[in-house]
Amino acid sequence: MSEEVLVELRHVHKKFTTRHVLPVDEETRKRRLFKKRDVHAANDISFTIRRGEIFGLLGPNGAGKTTAVKMISGLVRPDSGTVFVNGLDVEKKRRQILRLVGVVLEGTRTSLWPLTPLENLIYYGTLKDVPGALLRPRAHDLLDFIGLKDKKNIQVRRLSRGQKQKLAICIALIADPQVLLLDEPTTGLDVLSGRAIKDKVMEMTREQGRSVLVTTHDMHVAQELCDRIAIINNGEMITCRRTDELLDLFSEQVFVFKLNQSVDPTEFSLIPGIISAQMEESSEGPSLVVQVVREPETLRSEALYAVPSRLWQSGCLLHAVSQRQQNLESVFLHLTDSAVKR
């Protein structure tokens, strides 16, 4: 992975004004049809994507992932802040940038339904200035690779949802873009195709030095695919780290104490250095799950000593102690959940 930055968002803000339909006011009997409300789809978002990197953008529904993708591809203009692609300001050099970027938005809504997949690729390829001699072979290659080989000459309207999604990915790839933006690319794909697309994305990124941004709700895809991950919620960036760092960060902190009986977790959460403590019941019996601070080391150590001694004092038998393996899903839940509570 080189250090060259292909995509950069710098302090980007975007606010949408939405209208809410209101019910009749019971007291005054007056009806105000709409009430305007502001939605922050991006609130001071900054991140960079390097050449050869797969960047994951995660977040709950309505977090602002699609908005971020659209801002990079110039479909939505930020209120303030700047988006750069290959060092060029998207607002000022939109035309040039569009040649570098391939985008999959809602896949089923991309293609022209009366045409066949092959004709679609030729159409969009011509619009994107792909030289005529390259266009046809590349279109065939893409369709073969993605598994639409025997659907090349069937009208798109007769394809299934997943097949349309695959076609959308081909359309994004037809101009051989430097930057690939995939908004939920694996939605509706079967296991095999999802896998194939993951592999292809990896290959394209690593070997051909592209940058890829993926938004997804599938934590397994994100964990496997992405080098770095940003989590956003309500337009705010919660975290942006390397995937392994993100997982480490949380795995070290959560310890599970298997017990023979339930204890009151509030007592434990008061211990200095412990962030939270709670009881979990499983088929193997109750266990106390505590999350401890990462730093400073001494506080962390004290907290960890304190838990078993308290348990000893309360006459509780300790069966086993283990460190919880974190996966992205629990990290995600933890982060977005605490953001909601804040």
Place this chain on the structure above:
Amino acid sequence: MSFFRVMKAEVVRSFIIMRRYWFRTLTGMVIGYGMLMVLIAGFIYSKGGAGDKISQFDNPAAATNFVLGFIIGMFAFGVVGMFTQGLQSMATTGVLEQLCMSPHGLAVNFMAQTMVGAVSTIISSGILVYAVTWSVGGMLHWDMFPILILLTLTFFNLVGFGFMVGGLVLVFKQVGQIAIIVRMALFALAVFAREEILNQPWPLRFFLHMLPITDATISIKYVLSGGQMVDKITESGETIQVFSSVFTHPSFYWLIVSCIVWTVVGLTVFRILEDYSRSKGTLGSY
């Protein structure tokens, strides 16, 4: 040249669709012919008694005029419709967002689409005009050169107007419904536009001149149906018809003026509204 690449893509696309849905194309024309004949019959029979009816057929210039108006009206209806209905349906299918991401820009793409659409409309309406005038026994004066010039000017006039309405549709999706009324009005105007309707107090007259279809229709009717002849009173008091080229007709100059105005206004408004639509994020919503 970027415009020609887009044009090529659009030609291929609409050719494929036309071929794939040839039945629809064909029935469309047959139905168009049938409708026109019914309308003309209604037009003729509604005018006075049986005596008049005969004379109408003796002198079918009125019917020819009517047919021409009708077809120019359909052309206007279609061209502006490509900007409103076309844009709305593209927003619904999500293709609009893809076209916005084409490096040539939305305006160029629309221009190409409309041109391709207009060529096939002109060919099919040409056939229709010919078939219908022949059926009613009228006569058309195909003076190719002025006709091509007039059609081109009319086209850019309508395209400019269409760009303005289209820009509004991009931002305010509800405008699409109002646009239908506007298109109907253009249609009606084309059917009834004659030089006499310009005899109005000047603000109204100016307004009529500025509508994209008035002078276009008058000029085209002047060539195709009138044969570029004007009445002239000789010294001896007789009325004779003399040839007077459409290029010296005031409507022709008005047509050029409104063509320039609409192209400039339309493209400017479209650019501004496209930008506004991007900041509101309404390009892909429907």
